[in-house]
Amino acid sequence: SQTIHQWPATLVQPVGSPLSLECTVEGTSNPNLYWYRQAAGRGLQLLFYSVGIGQISSEVPQNLSASRPQDRQFILSSKKLLLSDSGFYLCAWSYRVEAFFGQGTRLTVV
Amino acid sequence: DAKTTQPNSMESNEEEPVHLPCNHSTISGTDYIHWYRQLPSQGPEYVIHGLTSNVNNRMASLAIAEDRKSSTLILHRATLRDAAVYYCILSPTWGTTGNQFYFGTGTSLTVIP
Numbered sequence: 001s002q003t004i005h006q007w008p009a010t011l012v013q014p015v016g017s018p019l020s021l022e023c024t025v026e027g028t029s030n031p032n033l034y035w036y037r038q039a040a041g042r043g044l045q046l047l048f049y050s051v052g053i054g055q056i057s058s059e060v061p062q063n064l065s066a067s068r069p070q071d072r073q074f075i076l077s078s079k080k081l082l083l084s085d086s087g088f089y090l091c092a093w094s095y096r097v098e099a100f101f102g103q104g105t106r107l108t109v110v
Numbered sequence: 111d112a113k114t115t116q117p118n119s120m121e122s123n124e125e126e127p128v129h130l131p132c133n134h135s136t137i138s139g140t141d142y143i144h145w146y147r148q149l150p151s152q153g154p155e156y157v158i159h160g161l162t163s164n165v166n167n168r169m170a171s172l173a174i175a176e177d178r179k180s181s182t183l184i185l186h187r188a189t190l191r192d193a194a195v196y197y198c199i200l201s202p203t204w205g206t207t208g209n210q211f212y213f214g215t216g217t218s219l220t221v222i223p
Binding site: 042 | 142144148153155156159197201210211212213214215216
């Protein structure tokens, strides 16, 4: 069966510090991969999606970036965090029409 | 991205059926209708999806209007564990560009014991 791993579960980072969130998928090959962000009390915002290694599409201009160095690995990064980067970050994968989400990382920028 | 419209919130009594509506008047012929739900502090969970015909699974039923401009998620007997935010999402059929799942604000369902 397929599983998705996302870590860490919670993270507190100072403004201006770098960020690296990692997501890996097991049990499937060539999945579509996604990063979402959910601000407090808001809906989910699609940040990046990827249909293959090295192929990244950005949905919202921001100081975040994403990379896919391996088929089942998706990384969300920032060189310098802003206060507005706080939120609940979710990784997801899909095959055909169904999407599966990780448990999320709650990021607080202080 | 095709837009969906849902009520912000709904309430239901426990053990009673719940009908969650969704309007998607700009749906294209190749868009699937998906429903996901999100419990507090968790990632969204797949509930059901359909294209044209009504669909049933162990969690819920999906009723799709004949013109596909609206749909209804039906929970046959609401339990306290069904309290969540329910998202109705449109996504094109799978292809090389991938499915891009755009979430709105959803419907927050409260189940009253």
